[in-house]
Each structure stands twice: as structure tokens, then as C-alpha cells.
Amino acid sequence: MSGTAVEDKELAVPKRPRRVLDLAERQRRLAWILLLPTVAVVAAVALVPLGQTIYYSFTNERLGSLTPGEWIGLENYRFLVQDTTFRSAIWVTVKFTVITVVVEFILGLLIALVVNSNFPGRGPMRAAMLVPWAIPTVISAQMWKWMYHDVYGVINDLLVRLHIIDRNVAWFSQPSTSLFAIASVDIWKTTPFVALLLLAGLQVIPTDVYEAATVDGASKIQQFFRITLPLLRPAIVVTLIFRTLDALRVFDVFYVVFGNRLDTQTMAIYAQQNIVAFADVGYGSAISLGIFLIIGIFVVAYVTTLKVEQA
């Protein structure tokens, strides 16, 4: 679409060479010229692979096979809708997403409010809180795996010393605790990021609004719900969309901690397993598009319920 718009313009130029373009027209043209490299790059790195993935999902393409995949129509999708493993992967991922996004949002908002207020050492505090976010996930996941270890883990040691539990618990191994344990790893890592985004939102709220509210006799709680939250909505929307999409495609933390355990398999792990380990590019592509669709549903839900346009 963008390409044709530019071509039309260029074809039109030689016909009326002397015409003086008005300012708006010239700026529009300049905008397209400046956008062109970006559009080309996006097309090359995003649209082409996406198109390729869509094509593969209708074939039985295999990695390492000498014969190119054949067109098999909707076969992969027919299998996908009956695939109980994929269904359980969706369920695991959605549960993980809900737990982490809710907790991260609440904690992140609290932290943002705290570091937005004036107190001594605020600068170092803001820097320090970003440390978990700065550690690569593969490393922090391994670190937490050891901390949660059932024999020599520090978390068990502390809880036993504090008499909260009477003997060590295998947090990651027991199906009943594994999802919460892994959610805690993600919460620890990502809350600072949420806090940072919300802090940026808080800082653009002008202080005179609060002064006026105080003069009018509004309590702090009223100020929070009537002023802070509504004015923070753009930042909240961005934060929630970011975090939800991230959580829905979670891979690294689960991969490091659980490997390919069936009851903790996320959508992304299932797709990676099919494409890389099983070399089944066709079915893997169908799974990827399934993930794409599910993420799309979440985005649409957010955009409509949170009224992003008005935000």
C-alpha cells in the first residue's frame, strides 16, 4: 500500500514540473521518503517471515529434508485444534500471564508511587531497583532454580529456620507449587520494569492538580483514585499491553527451570520444540500462528476495554 502511494506521486511529478507544491503537500512527500527505509526494513524482517510462516503452516515442510514440503491444506490446523498438548500449553501460559501481570502491576504501581515521592537517596534507589531487570533471564532463572532447590536451596533453609515450613519443599518439582514458584521468578524480574513505565507516567502529572485538590479538601485516597489513576491511564495501558504480550510468549524461564515437562509447557516452548527438536516446520508454523492469534485476541480485548484511543 505504502509503495503504490509513493509511485503515484513520482509518476505525477514530470507531468506538471512547474507546479509549486504547497507546504502540506511537500511535507507529506518528504514524510513518505523518510519513512521508506523503515517500511522496507519492516517488510524485510517482519512481513516476509510472517508470510513465509503462514505459507509453511499449510505444508509438511521439515527441517533438514531434501525434498521441499508439500502443500497439505488445512491438515496442520485440523491437528492443532485437536491437540491436547497445545491446549494445555495455552492454559499454562494464560494462568502464568494472569498471575504475573496482576501481581507485577500492583507491586509496580506501589513501587512507582514510593520512588516518585521525595526522600533522601531517591536517585540510587531508582537505579538499584532496576538490577533484577538487568540480569539476563537465563542466568536469573538458573539462580532461582538453585535458590528454590529442595536440598541446598536458600529459600527452603530460610523458611525452615523461620518455622514457616517444617521440612524442605521441592517448589519447582511438585505440580501444586511449580507455577507459583516460577511466577515469582518472573515477578521478581519484571516488577522493576513495570514500576519504571508507571513512574514515567507519574512524572508527567502536573503537581498543581494535586494542590488544587488539597485546597478543595480531597483526601490522599480520593486524590489517588480521582486524579492519579485516571491521569495515569495511558501509561497503564502501555504497561499492561507490554507485559501481557511478553508473558504470553514466555520461553526462557520455563525452559531453564522445567525443560520439556508436559504440565509446565508454554505455547512458545511447544512451538520451539516442534520446529527445532522435531524439525517439523509445518506444524510448528501452525502453532506459531495459533500463538499469534491468541496474542491478537488479548490485544483487541485491551484496546477495546481500556479505550486506548481516548487515553
Added chain:
Amino acid sequence: MQEETLVTIHDRRYLDLYRAALSGRLSRRDVLRRATALGLSMPAVAALLAACGGGGGGGDEATATMSGGTGTTPTTAATPAESPAASPTTAPSASPSGSPTGGATYTLETPPEVFNADAASQYSGQTITYYGDTVGIGGELDQQLARAFTEATGININIVPKPQSSTENYATYLRLFQAQSPDMDVMMIDVIWPGAFAQHLLDLTDAFREEAALHYETIIQNNTVDGVLVAMPWFADFGMLYYRTDLLEKYGFSNPPETWDELEEMAQAIVEGEQASNPNFGGFVFQGNAYEGLTCNALEWLASTGGGTLMDEEGNVTIDNPEAIAMLNRVRGWIGTICPRGVTSYQEEDSRNVFQGGNAAFLRNWPYVYALATGEDSPIAGNVGVAPLPAAEGFDHVGTVGGWQLAVSRYSQVPEAAIEFVRYMTSPQVQSYRAQVGSFVPTIPSVAEEAAVLEKMPFLEPMQDVVRVTRPSTQTGERYNQVSTAFFQGVNAILNGQDAEQVVPQTAQQMQRAAG
């Protein structure tokens, strides 16, 4: 699978240490202490120690000492090697010089003579691209051997380090094969890959007819796809049982467990006793995480109790039988009693850490643990024994085969030169060299019996009679990963509490469907 452990090395510090060791500035003891501080893997440490030689003088021990020779390494009893039955058969007929392989002692700097130099020299000037071991001692041995080969034959070797992660490595080869690329001639192949890659590998049957007879038959069978030998065994791995000699003695057991019953009984007694002082003590640890390692463990449980080896020759899944179900439910009963609850998320290193930290009496693992658990800074050094894995009454002791092969790409433009290179690399001499210098387990029984090799790896002796069981990768070919995943996910679900009666039939069905 354990290759990540084998090749993790901090290059610079390692090299410094290595040079110091070579120049004789450090004693073996010092080297060992520093090397373990660096967290070096067993082969790397072994190489350092080899570099130390006798701990004495300068670089003069950089000469191969044939047995019965002058013997610059006092630690080696330099007697000719000696199981009389073995030595005469060792030298391959391909070895033109008929050089003795029976008991040579090697150091890093002096790889074995290139016995097939005459045959290979006709390809002088050609260049072979070889996907070899990545870093550390494996990579270093590759360089030594390649240099020796090039000097003797005029064939150039371009060594490309293969990806460290097994999964990544697999995908890299797949892409090269898919492109029918001539840029890879010789490559390392995991023991479970011959089936998957067979269509891309050169037929080695005729070229290696005589040499193949020297190796363990199961590995040759594993590397033979539809009657065609596609890869030569290079080094091996197998599951074995580590145990704490002091704890066994303390609780009145004189020998390591022969059967699973005995293991259960011993572990129970030790756990009950030890938990009084250490509530986290677990009796037996293994690799229970949902990954390839669990397939290896579970294969041993089934094969040692009459539960079969996952698939028969024709590719029919055999796990749905009463023995297999009984054994899997039995293992499930161990979780949280004689095994720590967390064992269902352990991989190799998790289980080793529990054992080496003194928190378990028994450990199932690969040979690499030996050097680490008996190393100087190991809290349990001196109290570690090695035995074959237990089996049910009346069944053979088994160990799952791991390890790596060398293969030649079908798309190679220099196949003859590549074959000669593989012939040299997989020969008894080179395997003996790699065993002594790098602690790589030989795939040739007679090499495993050499005195110089046994001195480095004393655990090889009790493991001689163990039946090596292979995973069903030849029957399943490129579907192996899918079959194995269905299996280990099912077993992991059982270990996490589900009933094998219900899970096994489903798992068998999934495996069969995955096998196509």
C-alpha cells in the same frame, strides 16, 4: 548431552594454567587445586595433569613414552600392557607399520603416529572441513591430532568448532545438510543422531569393515542404519552407579547394591539414619527432569528389570508391559522416600551437586563425575565408589550408551581424504591417546583394558561386563526426538505422581504415532 560439561572452559585462565603446568612451575597437586578452583571439567584437568607429567623438569616429557621405554612418568607403572588376550588383537590390519598399540603412554604434545600416512598421502593438498569439539581439551586434542595428520599426509584440516548446545548443534547440521553443503566433510555425531542423519552420511561399511570389528558391537549396531555403517564410534559414555563407601560401611553394607531391591534397602537404612542429623539427606539421586537424560535413566530401569528397551528392532513400541509398568511405579514410590522430592527436576549437574555435597548415598550419572567427585576439593573425595547400575534378580546390569561418533558428509567433495582422517581419528592409538590425555572413554574394548588407560579411569574395569543399551534412534530415524520426548514426558508425569497403569498405554500410543 553431557558435552556441555565436558567443554566448558575459561580459555585464558586455562591456557595460563596449562602453560604453568607444562613449564613445571606447578606440582600436580597445585594444578589440580587451581584447576578445580577454575571449575574446569574432568578432561581439562586431566590434560593439565598430563602436562605436568611427573611434576618434574622442563618440557622434555613431551615425548611419547612407549611402554617398557624409559618412562618419564613415574606415576605410570611402565610395564608392558598386559592382559595377554587383548594386546595381539589390538593393532588394526590397516596399520601398515604394525605399530604396537597395546600399552603406549601418551602426552598431550605427542599424538600417535599417523599409521595410514602412506594411503592418505595420495590426497595431499586437499582440505577437509571438520566440525570438531568446541573448546577446552576436546578442541585442543583435535588441534594436536589434526596437526599430526597434516604433517604426515599433506591433507589440510580446517577445524570448525561445533555449537556447544546439543539442540543447537543438531539444527546446524540439519541446515547444512538441507543445503547439501560441501562445506562440512567430517563431523561429530551424537550417538542418537545416526538414524536422523543417515540419508546425508557417506556409507562407511566397506572402508571400515576391519576397524568396525574392534569396537563395541552395540555402538556399531547403533551406527548402522538399514545395513549401512554411517558413522565410526569415537568416544563413549554410559550410565553407572556412584556410591558412598563410608556410608555403606557405617550402615553395615559391605558391597554396593547388586539389585534394585538391595539399593532400596540400603538407601532406606541410610536415609533413616542420616536424616536424624541432616533432614535433607536423600538416598538416591538421578536425572528426573523432563529431558533426554530421563530417557537414558528410564531405559536403564526398564532394560534391567525385563521391561524391554522401549522399541523392538522393527520399531514397535514395547513399553506397555507389566514389568515396565511395575518398575516405573516402583520408581515413583522412591520419590520423596529414598529420593529427594526435587529429583524430578534434576539434570546431570543438579544430581551431582547433591551427591558431591554429601546429601545422597547413591548417584546415577555419566563417567565425567568421577574426576569431579574424587577431586581434591570434593567433600566426599576418598569415599566414592563406582559400580554397575543395579538390575533385577536374574537380569544383566545395563548402562545407557551415550557418546560421539565421527561421520563423513555425503556432500563432501573430498570423501577419500575424509575417510583416511576418520580412520586415524577413530583408531585404537588415537582412542588410547584421547583416553589418557583427555579421559575420553574408548569405544574399543582392548583400549579400555590398557594399563595406561585404566590408571586414568579405574572405573572402566568394573564396567567391562555391563550390557550397553542403546536408545531406539536407529529405528526412529529423524523422528527420534519426538519419540523420546513423548517417552520422557510420560515418565516424568509418573514420577510426579501419576499412575503408570494409566500413563504408560497413552505414552506408548504417542510414541508409536510419533514414530510414524
